[in-house]
Amino acid sequence: MEPVTRLSGLALAFPFGNVDTDQIVPARFLYRRRREGFADTLFHDLRADPAGEPLADFPLNRPEAEAATILVALDNFGCGSSREHAVWALVDAGFRCVIAVSFGDIFRNNAIENGLLPVALPAEAVGRILELLQGAPGQSLHVDLPEQYVRLPDGSRFAFEIDPAAKENLLLGRGRIAATLTLSCEIDRFEQAYRKQVPWSQ
Amino acid sequence: MAGERETQTKGGARARGRTLIDKIWDAHEITRLPSGQSLLFVDRHFIHDGTSQAFEKLDIEGHGVRSPERTIGTADHYVPTRGGLAALGDPARADMVLRLERDADRFGITRFGYGDARQGIVHVVGPELGLTLPGFVLVCGDSHTSTHGALGAFAFGVGASEVAHVLATQTLWQARPGSMRIMLSGRLGAGVTAKDLILHIIARIGAGGATGHVIEYAGPAIEALSMEGRLTVCNMSIEAGARAGLIAPDETTFRYLEGRPYAPTDALWERALESWRGLRSDEEAVFDREVAVDAAAVAPTVTWGTSPEEAVPVTAAVPDPTGEPDAERRRRMQQALAYMDLQPGTPMARIQVDRVFIGSCTNGRIEDLRAAAGLLRGRRTLVPTMVVPGSRSVKDAAEAEGLDRVFIAAGAEWREPGCSMCVAMNGVDLVAPGERCASTSNRNFPGRQGRGARTHLMSPAMAAAAAVTGHIADARGLAPAAGDGV
Incomplete structure (x- = not known):
């Protein structure tokens, strides 16, 4: 997993709310192995008609989408199913960051586990970024994780909040299992005491 | 809407009384980082036939399964509902069902594979076998894990990476969620069900209305619901964006659990009951958000x-x-x-x-x-x-x-x-x-x-x-x- 620090990248307007993970990756693609990749499944049923003909007005079919690394959406992005495939599809398609008004809790956790930076900004800020991108597509944003801000081409900045532990994991580009296993003795001690208190938990 | 109100209260008043989620959280907290994230012990971990990518991750990173006895598998997502596995007409999908069995077997995890008498949808099987118990922290790689909160467990869905983390460590890092109480006054009308109630609630608070929060459902309309109705309500908590849904265990819960195959028995049952009776929010506990809904005003939805x-x-x-x-x-x-x-x-x-x-x-x-x-x-x-x-x-x-x-x-x-x-x-x-x-x-x-x-x-x-x-x-x-x- 690649560390996330500062990203300057082409941003794609995706002006929709309540984007659920069934839209991001339809259920029929979920049985693939991780290494097989999910880029081609990203928004599969929204990108093309059932005959496979791309729908020209869908954001991911725009000319600037190919090089985009930042997706900008509205509220409750990634709600619904816990499928991590939604994050894998975005990552495999080259996205490093999603800016949205809010995120589904499970999606946000999944994103952090895979080096996809979830940036939540107030509705007004997202509205302004979307206006900018829709007015002149193909613009870049600068997302600074250490300093926690998004900078627009005109120099204006929006600060964002992020869980400090999530931030650290993104900056280091590490999964958490190995780190947690260094606490094995503490976990064992906890479980021993817990079993005495709650012996029906086994 | 008539008879409904919402008030916002400030958090930070936890010292005066604890909510149910506070109590479960505190009992499972192994350690807390200065940043605020807690390492929680997981009592029960359910896996299913869509969990194979988590086992792939374990293999790639070279980890084993720490507590196979706390892990239970059942085939549900890919199983055919008639005609046997061949009726799927797709070896890749049939293999998802078989991969659960292979992964479970190589780590010594109990699993209810296709055809097993205990097999079924994980969120139906857990409660009916007494594998889900009050006060548990329970996770599964499926968003509808919120269902199990109906028995007074803190139960939530996670993605494949966190499934792998639980398999390897029997723990999960979590930021403490906000608390939200939905107080349901009145009684559901004749012919109005738990499903109508939860659809009504979601329409009221929105698909992102409870994001970052655990919802505790309380009040006479909840107390009057059967365990199955409560399971339906908690099941759809995720459709309001909630981290989990939760209902304090009561006599309905205990009657439902007593005698279930994996529920404690005899002296252990008595001891568990005594502990479970304390699993309720303190009178003086303050929730971050309160929503009031009049159940009598709910129509078939x-x-x-x-x-x-x-x-x-x-x-x-x-x-x-x-x-x-x-x-x-x-x-x-x-x-x-x-x-x-x-x-x-x-x-x-x-x-x-x-x-x-x-x-x-x-x-x-x-x-x-x-x-x-x-x-x-x-x-x-x-x-x-x-x-x-x-x-x-x-x-x-x-x-x-x-x-x-x-x-x-x-x-x-x-x-x-x-x-x-x-x-x-x-x-x-x-x-x-x-x-x-x-x-x-x-x-x-x-x-x-x-x-x-x-x-x-x-x-x-x-x-x-x-x-x-x-x-x-x-x-x-x-x-x-x-x-x-x-």
Whole structure:
């Protein structure tokens, strides 16, 4: 997993709310192995008609989408199913960051586990970024994780909040299992005491 | 809405009294980082036939399974609901079912594979076997894990990476969620069910209305609900964005659990009961958010759009976007209506359906099947209707009561247990493009039940009413038909 620090990248307007993970990756693609990749499944049923003909007005079919690394959406992005495939599809398609008004809790956790930076900004800020991108597509944003801000081409900045532990994991580009296993003795001690208190938990 | 109010209270008053989620959290906290994240011990971990990528991750990173005895597997997402694994017609999907067995077996994890008498949808199987217990921290790689909160467990869905973390360490890092209490006063009216209640709540607070929060449902309307009704309510907490749903355990909970195969027995049962009776929010506990809902004002509720929040009483009409002042909301309504192929102002009860699905982790339990059978008894379905029990044990119980004969006599299909047409993952239980389905499942997202499928969420009785009339119908208006002997 690649560390996330500062990203300057082409941003794609995706002006929709309540984007659920069934839209991001339809259920029929979920049985693939991780290494097989999910880029081609990203928004599969929204990108093309059932005959496979791309729908020209869908954001991911725009000319600037190919090089985009930042997706900008509205509220409750990634709600619904816990499928991590939604994050894998975005990552495999080259996205490093999603800016949205809010995120589904499970999606946000999944994103952090895979080096996809979830940036939540107030509705007004997202509205302004979307206006900018829709007015002149193909613009870049600068997302600074250490300093926690998004900078627009005109120099204006929006600060964002992020869980400090999530931030650290993104900056280091590490999964958490190995780190947690260094606490094995503490976990064992906890479980021993817990079993005495709650012996029906086994 | 009349009789409903919402107040915001400031957090930080926890010192004076603890909420139920605080109590469970504190009992499971192994350590806390200065940043605020806690390492929680996990009592119970459910896996299913969509968990293979987590095992792949374990293999790649070279980890084992720390506590196989705390892990239980059941096949549900990919299983066929008739004809055996070969009926899937797709070796890759059949292999998902078999991979669960292979992964579980190599790590010594108990699993209920395809054909096992205990097999079924993970959120039906956990409670009915007594594997889900009050006060537990319980996780599963499935968003509807919120279901188990009905027994007073802190239960939530996670992705594949966190599943791997739990397999390897039996713990999970979590930021403390906000607390939200939904106080349900009054009683549900005759013919109004737990499904109507939760659809009403989601329509009220929104699909992102509880994001970052654990919802505790409380009040007389919740206390009056059966355990199965409570499971339905907690199941759909995730559709309001909640981290989890939670109901304090009470006599209904204890009666439900006593004697279940994995529930404690004898002296251990008595000791557990004593502990579980303390699992309730303190009187003086302060919630971050409070919502009040009058259960008596809830009508049978049906979705019209493509988000579970887009729901109205069955007596209402399809909403008109032109009456919506907010431009973004108006655009979303128009988009949903276009996908659903509905005209504003059409009475909900005049919408024709093409098929009916009764089942899922939301409404695939015995009480759900009884409710559906109550309406189907002595009637004929006018559209293809599929009834899928939530587990083998639900199937056996239904057959012992003769419900299968009621369904078959009505012209419905009686299937084998699994997630089936709720998630459309097994590749054969699908709603065809453009078809409109009255469904007891939990998500009406575009394409959820199959590409181009149009879903209306409703209760089992309402789905049965749609099956026998061919359109969305108020189940309360259908008197029981004359019995035909079954």
